[in-house]
Amino acid sequence: MAASQRLAEIFGRRRFAIRPGTERISGLLARLDHPERAFSSIHVVGTNGKGSTASFLAAMLTAAGCRTGLFTSPHLISYHERFQIDGALIAQDALERMLDRVLAVAAPEDTFFELTTALACCWFAENGVTVAVLEAGMGGRSDATAAVPALCTLITPVSRDHSQWLGETTAAIAAEKAAIAEAGTPLLSARQEPAVLAVLAEQCALRGQELLLCGRNFDVARRGDGSLCYRDADIRLEGLVPGLVGNYQSGNAALAIAGARSVARQLGLPLTGEQIRRGIAAARWPGRMELIRLDGGGRLLLDGAHNPAGAVALAEALREYQATRITLLLGLMEDKDIDGILGALGPLAQIIVTVEPRQERALSAQRLAEFCEQRGIPVLVGGTVPEGVAAARARTGVGDLLVAAGSLFVVGEVKAALAGQVCEAVRG
Structure with missing residues (x-):
């Protein structure tokens, strides 16, 4: 079977949509002779910041000499992006071999994300x-990655998103996400709202888990020069320079450092301050606060910002940029909190160019423009993402900032359009 046919088959499993539960993935891993038992794992769950935290964590473990796998989702342009070892993406021949192996034993009902996890x-x-860092998909206890046992679990800030599957309150969402952690293993958490903290504390008490909290057991301070100071009960590290930009990356970096130190203790892995420093600096996460210089003197900033919490974080970061004019290229999925996202980003943009990503859940560019008009926000209907990019770039000159946000699907299509590549981005 040709590589394109293999990918078409696995992408075709999206027709099953989201089907929570670990029974299918557990059966699939059993038919594959349990590859998940060959390495140790770390779970990264939460609402925002999962990918960045996972990237920081993997980079530190690699800097410490540990052969480190990184599994993330979704990809921006190419399916290969989901699979990394020590920072290198899976090669085409290896991907084809793995696709053959998985598809040979896949059951008809196995979903896209389950096959991808396997x-x-x-x-x-x-x-x-030696260690694999696994970014969960949407959920926690019912996520496909939950079938892989882990040494510890990191939980990034929890906010409302995917409520139709995870729950209507942050407490309910936190309970679902944190339940991926196995009894007796440490749970490390970013700063959370009180309702979330209460859920985490209760779960850890019931399941015999150690709960390590940012602001209590470890913390981070951002210096005026943008560097970070990390501290916990045993170490203090000054002058950390994150490879990922944005004030909100401070918390992600702190959570990753605490997680790396926890795993190093469990595995007897030496992890020095210098290795932590190198790993934090080496972390890269395309499409998240990624700045690109455009021809003509303008700048393009790419960020997902697909929910209100992410939009607020992006808005705070935008205030640090000296821009004559901000044009926002915005595309959203129809199930997102449109009011919350527009409320955070709308006031900062001189104009919003609306686009419609090539996804079945995408809100039409025309409908999104109507939401903008109802709020008195200047808007232009951009159409497809490539059409919107062209329209927005025509309005971006020297000293201006073009911001593409609202969905990682938008970010992926923008990057593909600029590079002249075909975008393979899919949900899941």
């Missing part, structure tokens, strides 16, 4: 990975 496990096992 593929990552097979590749990590085959390549002698």
Whole structure:
């Protein structure tokens, strides 16, 4: 079977949409002779900041000499992006071999994300990975990654998103996400609102888990020069310079450092301050506060910002940029909190160019423009993402900032359009 046919088959499993539960993935891993048992794992769950935290964590473990796998989702342009070992993406021949292996034993009902998770496990096992950092998909206890046992769980800030599957309150969402952690293993958390903290404390008490909190057991301070100071009960590190920009990355970096230190203790892995420093600086996460210089003197900033919390974080970051004019290229999925996102980002943009990503859940560019008009926000209907990019760039000159946000699907299509590549981005 040709590579394109293999990918078409696995992408075609999206027709099953989101189907929570670990029974299918557990059966699939069993038919693959349990590749997930060949390495240790770390779960990264939460609402915002999962990918950045996972990237920081993997980079530190690699800097410490640990052969480290990284599994993330979604990808921006190419399916290969989901699978990394020590910062290197899976090669085409390896991907084809893994696709053959997984599809050969896949059941008809296995979903896209389940097959993708199993593929990552097979590749990590085959390549002698010591520790794999696994970014959960949407959920926690019912996420496909939950079928992989982990040494510890990191939970990034929790906010309302995917409420139709996870719950209507942050407490309910936190309970679902944190339940991925196995009894007796440490749970490390970013700063959270009181309702979320109460859920985490209750769960850890019931399941015999150690709860380590940012602001209590470890913390971070941002210096005037943008560097970070991390501290916990045993160490203090000054002058950390994150490879990822944005004030909100401070908390992600702190959570990742605490997680790396927890895993190092469990595995007996030496992790020095210098290795932490190198890993924090080496972390890269495309499409998240990624700044690109445009021809003509303008700048393009890419960020997902697909929910109100993410939009608020982006808005805070935008205030640091010296821009004559901000044009916002915005595309959203129809199930998102449009009011919350527009409320955070709308006041900062001189004009919003609305676009419609090539996804079945995408809100039409025309409908999004109507939401903007109802709020008195100057708006232009951009159409498809490439059409919107062209329209927005025509309005971006020297000293201006073009911001593409609202969905990682938008970010992926923008990057593909600028590079002249075909975007393979899919949900899940």
